[in-house]
Amino acid sequence: MELTIVSAFFDIGRENFKGYERGNNKYISYFKFWARIRNNLIVYTTREFVSEILSIRRNFGLEEKTKVIEIDDYKSFDRDLYNKMKKVMDNEISLNFHKDIKRPESWNVDYNFIMMLKSYCIVDAVQKGYVKGMIAWLDFGFNHGGKDGLINKEEFDFKWEYDFPEKINLFAHQKIDDDRPIFDIVRSMDVYIRGNIIVAPDYLWLKFSYLAKKAMESLLDCGLCDDDQTICLMAYRAQQDIFVIHDVENWYDGLKYFGGNHLTVKKMEKRRDKTYKIYKERARFYLLDGKYNLAIKYYKMYLKEKINNKI
Structure with a gap:
């Protein structure tokens, strides 16, 4: 089953994240590492990156399989939600609730918000008729230019196909614990779901987006906020019958062992x-x-x- 890939890149000033610095050029290089993949690709980004993204795909002969959607302001996807998130994260009590206040999900509202936008982008693409069928979210910085384990960029010159179950396919970092309270997961900053790859049919992305927003609003009502990894877990807990959890060991496994078996691992x-x-x-x-x-x-x-x- 051929997949359409959706991704996004927005400048949130990450080059200034102390201890987590990654500039725009770094992310563009990460994208270039996997951009020769032959699937249809949709990328949401702001004006300054449109031509560069298209140029990279053009150099691989894939311009016709690429659609770049220009977004003036990523906050416009859901400005009310952004403002609620900012109000919560500006609270010092909320910040200090986290185990590690240096990690961006504990203090940077823009980081957490763009993590939320994965389902928003795909729903927008579906509703505007840009894509249908099975859709895979793939992080723009996927594999971090080979640092996450897949070391041969030339091997990304293939069409990603896999017979995924017709559900929302999530990839688990560790065995799901249905009994552990969410507030304890937020506080400890443990990771259960790897958010860099998510695969689902078009109609379930609509449902997933609804569940993700509901999960974030539930957190915010409690004076808490977190990134997409916790939000994915909450969405799964809310309606488990429409999800499939794949237990994987590494960040790249959602591609490597689900259609990319030829990819070389360090x-x-x-x-x-x-x-x-x-x-x-x-x-x-x-x-x-x-x-x-x-x-x-x-x-x-x-x-x-x-x-x-x-x-």
Whole structure:
């Protein structure tokens, strides 16, 4: 089943995010890494990036399979929601509720808002007749120019096809916990859903957008805000029958193991130490927070990682 890909890029001043700096040129290079993919592609962006995005696809002979939608102001997708998010995130209590106030989802409203716009962009494309059938969201910075694991840019010269279930396909970073309260997930900043790839038929994107907005408004009513990863989890919990959760290990797996089996992956040894540190940090966080069951759970995972990988 051929997929139409939708993506977006908006300048939110990320080059000034201390510790998370990525300038516009960096994101353009990330896009160029995977832009030779042969699927029909729709990209939402502002005027200053239209010609460059088209030029990249043209150089790969894919201009006719590319549509770039110019947006004057990304806030115009839902200005009321943006203002509500800003009011909540301007509150110091809300900021300090997060485990790590340096991460952009804890303090930057524009970051969280553009993460919300994934479903908004696709719904706009569907309603305007630009796309129909199975639609895949793919982050503009997908794979971070090879840093996330897929190392050969020439291998993206293929048509992405896969027989996905006709549901909303999400890719899980860790096993879904249906019992854990959302506020605890927001506070700890744990990730369950990887938001860089989402696949669904056109009519379910409409439903997903409704559930995502409802989830964000529920968070805001509680004085909280978060990025799309938590919003996706909340949408799934609200109506599980229209979702399929695929358990994956890495950020690129939603493409690699669902139609991109030929894509070369860098050696996993380079990633083990990172996983090891994540488990150890989570165990420490829950121990300090008095949540001993969760602390023990992650400490066991940390030990298992050491034994299995001889760290």
